Amino acid sequence: GQNIDQPTEMTATEGAIVQINCTYQTSGFNGLFWYQQHAGEAPTFLSYNVLDGLEEKGRFSSFLSRSKGYSYLLLKELQMKDSASYLCAVIDNDYKLSFGAGTTVTVRA
Amino acid sequence: NAGVTQTPKFRVLKTGQSMTLLCAQDMNHEYMYWYRQDPGMGLRLIHYSVGEGTTAKGEVPDGYNVSRLKKQNFLLGLESAAPSQTSVYFCASTREVEWETQYFGPGTRLLVL
Numbered sequence: 534g535q536n537i538d539q540p541t542e543m544t545a546t547e548g549a550i551v552q553i554n555c556t557y558q559t560s561g562f563n564g565l566f567w568y569q570q571h572a573g574e575a576p577t578f579l580s581y582n583v584l585d586g587l588e589e590k591g592r593f594s595s596f597l598s599r600s601k602g603y604s605y606l607l608l609k610e611l612q613m614k615d616s617a618s619y620l621c622a623v624i625d626n627d628y629k630l631s632f633g634a635g636t637t638v639t640v641r642a
Numbered sequence: 643n644a645g646v647t648q649t650p651k652f653r654v655l656k657t658g659q660s661m662t663l664l665c666a667q668d669m670n671h672e673y674m675y676w677y678r679q680d681p682g683m684g685l686r687l688i689h690y691s692v693g694e695g696t697t698a699k700g701e702v703p704d705g706y707n708v709s710r711l712k713k714q715n716f717l718l719g720l721e722s723a724a725p726s727q728t729s730v731y732f733c734a735s736t737r738e739v740e741w742e743t744q745y746f747g748p749g750t751r752l753l754v755l
Contacts, residue, residue, distance in 0.1 A: 535701075564741065566741065566744075574748075575732055575746035575747060575748055575749055576685070576732070576734075576746050577746070578741075578742060578744045578745070581741040581742060620684065620685065622685075624741075627698065628673060628690070628692050629687065629690060629698070629700060630675060630687065630690070630734075631687055631700075631701065632677075632684045632685040632686070632687075633684055634682065634683060634684035635684045635685075
């Protein structure tokens with residue numbers, strides 16, 4: 534089975550940087566995802582990592598270390614619209630996609 | 643191109659009633675997933691499918707059944723609804739191995755009284 538852990542809540546100031554950590558233990562690993570979900574809406578895809586290292590997409594970056602079962606999502610130059618839940622998910626060798634409980638990020642002015 | 647659609651958007655059931663939730667995608671995606679989302683618990687996988695005619699159990703399959711008779715549709719059935727099945731249900735689809743193509747439907751809010 535999958536065990537995916539991430540912090541419940543984080544608060545940061547507009548313009549700052551926030552790092553959301555995710556640790557996982559899985560039976561088989563085929564990649565790790567990050568999603569953004571605003572209240573009352575569906576999740577939207579942010580990133581996918583299957584190899585170790587950092588992937589950068591504009592203000593968002595995602596890092597993966599497979600040997601440590603660890604990933605982080607880095608949000609730079611925070612904007613008010615970045616206030617949302619951020620979901621870490623892992624897909625196994627059977628293509629079963631499982632999610633952590635999510636991290637609620639609140640951006641303050 | 644409508645993406646991923648879910649029908650209905652909202653439903654109220656009485657305990658013991660049955661219903662079917664429909665997820666439809668027009669992107670020719672192979673993989674489709676059904677999740678439920680409850681406060682503080684994130685998304686939990688109910689069932690999923692890696693192709694037409696195939697289904698597999700997720701983390702919380704009890705009380706639900708699914709079918710994937712056509713590639714574009716993934717149906718989630720509740721045989722005898724229970725108050726514990728009150729939740730928001732999301733469907734997702736993706737093209738095989740092209741994970742950046744993944745999309746979620748808008749969700750179905752189900753209330754079981």
